[in-house]
Amino acid sequence: MTKQDTPLQIAQRLLADRQPHSALKIVDNILEQRPDHWSALMRRAKIVEWLGDFPAARQTYAQAAESGARADVVEKALARIDAVERQIEDAKNCLSDGDADQAHAILSNARKKNSSALVELHLARAELARGQLDDADELIEDFLRERPGHKLARKIKVEINAQKGRGGTSGQAKGKTPKRKKPALRKQGDPGAAFLAELPDRIAALDTAIGTDEADARRHIQWLRKKSDHLRVANWADDADCAKAAHFAFAKSPARALRNYDPALIAKSVEYGYIVWPRRIQDYVAHRSVLDVGCGFGAFGNGFLVAGAESYTGIDPQMPLDSSTVKNKRKRKKANLGVTPNQIMQRCPDIHLINGVIEDLETKATFDAVVLHNVTEHLHNIRNIIPNIRTLLNPDGHLIYHHHNFYCWNGHHKMPNRPEQYVPGLAEHDEVADWNHILIAPDLPEDHYFNTNLNQIRLDEIKDITYDNYDVVKWIEIESPDAVAERLTDDVFARLRGFDDSLTRRDLMVNAALCVAKLK
Template sequence: MVAKSDIDLIARHLDLLPPNPVIVEFGPWLGSISVHLAKAGQLHAVDNFVWTKDHARRVPDVLDPGDSFQALYEAVLKKRGLKAAVHVTPFADFVWNGPKIDLVVIDGPKTVEGMIEILSKLIGHVGEDTIILIKNALNPSYPEVVLTFHALMRREALIASEIEGPVGSNMLACRVGPAFADLAEIAENAPEEEQSPEAQADDAFLLAEIQRRLTKLDWPGAYDHLSKMSPSLRMLTAWDEVEGRLDLSPEAQEDLAVFSDIYAFHHGSAGIQPGSIAYGRSAAQAMRAYWLNNADKPWRGTSFRPEILSKAFDYGYMSWPSKIQEHIRDKDIIDIGCGPGLHGIGYLVGGARSYVGLDPIVKLDKDRVKNLTAKCKEPFGWTPNEIAELIEPWKITPKLSYELPEERMFDVATLHNVTEHLLQIEDVFRDLSLRLRPGGVMIYNHHNFYTWNGHHLPPKSISAIKPGDPKQKEMMDWAHIAFDPPPEHYISRGLNRIMLDDLIALTEKYFDIEFSEEIPTRPENGALRITDGIRNRYPHLTDRDLLTQNLFCIARVRI
């Protein structure tokens, strides 16, 4: 079908032609363009004029597939007092023996081979003032054709017309360039050539590159090109045809399904605001949140690793970042006691600008991590070193904060269930107050030592109690508070036993607390096992001390 925008573009170029120009039209079908061309000059129509099944579908009950529609075409022109010299031939067999051609119109080559076959017929019969108009050359549904045309113009086989096509037109308007005779060679090498900035800003070209990357299973490259596209329903529609032509292995179908979802989300997400997706609910939501929240990041596409995001979600590392995402978006994050750094994946999903995790005991070449969902240690599939190679703004190191370069500053410091482990906690808080930029915040979730399972040892829940276990008896029902651990014991080595009021006072020494919440212990974590006997055993502690599971705090650095 010929759009009004195409007719308008053709009409504007007809005005540039010399008197009585020579015009060659390839693929005239029923003459919707021919009637305009024939009025302007000597029209030559080239086609095999065979009615196809597609013709019969679009215009039913006119001719049977296989019939010639030459007479029907000529009748359309004759009805308007027009005529054309008809060349009944396949494009591959066409030979031009006439004078120099002033205007060429080609209706919709859908393959690079077909396009080059037609253009090659013109070599020696056109000049630098010859205008070439090609319908569908900019149609994103034919990305290989789009990619090749960009190469032909970049190498000056074709020169873009000074008359720009209207928005939404798929027709390319150009003139013959000085390298026109080399167009076949240029087209052959087009997929591997470095593309110009102009091409990379063109959505149709970007879709062509996406298809090329996907055929090579270059998923980061495909996501990188998707990230550069402007959201467009037109591009969304074009994807259906492109996806249908992809012939990927069965093993790649799951990756393709994820790509298709993100592609559709990208082009349909206009108006959705960053931070609006609660990404702790599903892996798919986490992927969408990453894409939405990092729209302005240059690394969004190349660092998008669906398999890592999905695994981090499955292991429970999205819930905490999702909870605090309003504080981390577009911020540089320092994460104290990060372990393998998987919360950092969640921070990037929330739109963090960069992530640095610190933990002096982290093993950068080991992939065994705590599965927060299954509550056990399992292989993650990627070591911290491998994740850092794949995700650009994500880094962890076995250092302490004061060992970082002095000029390295951050916007947010996070400590998730870490404050209870810091034996030199005041030194850490003091250093963080100096590491944060003006207005920076520290966010922590503190696991209270004085609650039922504050010992971090078995049993951590009521369901984990093993009656008669002597090790559990040492910790059970607040016995850990009075327990006097030897120096090598975990409590001596790994827990600072700081009280809630002391932690709050220390926080206020260096920060202004903006929000704090004391989260009570739940029944499954021992809340109902408190007795007056236990209270009498610890007269210096209140029920608040004994029955507060966590302290969640957001504090802003004091200027």
């Protein structure tokens, strides 16, 4: 340390050395004397961003802007928080669905932003799920040095030790002590970093060339297709430029991809979260024809083409073909897509949208993949639909569905969706919270949402129907979070068992199931 070091420089170095709490004390001392010190506010925002308190970081960045920090720097910081937060959420969803490799890819990419230690926490979860115990241990040790009381981190540490005690795979040669590594940042000369740095200019040049310079457009498309390996580990569900690149890189036919290319629609698909599900099941839909049963507002089609699907057919009896209103899946509210389903079909000829039911399909229509995303719990004829889908599959096709369990804590599809949203004493919350929706369901009128929109099928029943009719490739049960488990007390469980003694803790704690199956 030199005499020229200012307190903010010392704080910056402490943060770089992973001593955020010491850095925070120094910055807070400055702000006690000068609350409007924009540079100290920027440093404080960065520290709390690293600690994972994203709301506080956003607020502090805003205060820094009001106190004189450059607007473009603040906007860049806020965009970084938004991106990392989405990546963490996507990775958590992948881990819930049993796709640890995809979660690892997302988090490895997010880690390069050097934004938040929460990335490393969840990366440790991914490494643990992949059996890389030493890598997981190293990450969680670094995290616990900064936040020794963090419950999830301590739980992960206990599981790592338990697996090591059982002789689990360490990912290191026996007898060797792994070297301590610093947090991985992008290295100069890293091909992935160079690709991502060049990508925005390439996409802009491609968008300009399309329709004006066919040869130049082809040249940019070929460059993107040669970079598909970089894209597979990029988070193209959350970045518009990466999604546009994926549209060409993963497509079976470049000419066909160009014919279906709508950059504005791809950007909206990213913004509203319509590429996350296609990305999760990409292995089963790339270069294949896809039928999406219960497709909702018709906005998933572009996401499946970005994932490499050859064609997409979406069918839903409640899809208005002339309305641009869709659900923003990230914010869980309605939004304007800017185009209607009819206009989507005009712009993207390999997207076909049908206002109707399965029986409205052409009698000889078959597909390589039939997907249902959070639809199986709504279909009252689900016991017939699952077996009948066999007639819609090509010989090597797959049935893929994500089923939300009616008997889990939020199986009612109403508020509160999570325990932290529950307000005891609020009548509409008390009616359904803590599995009360199960108790009231039999006495509700026929026109109640539970009876008109939820089939209330048991988890084992839908599983048995699937196993009876298909060879199941993957069946993953996604547990509810710890906050839900804490609410399933012995008293609550006894009350539910008193109502229906066939209910098990599994019935009540499995939030969803992901199934991939093929014809027998």
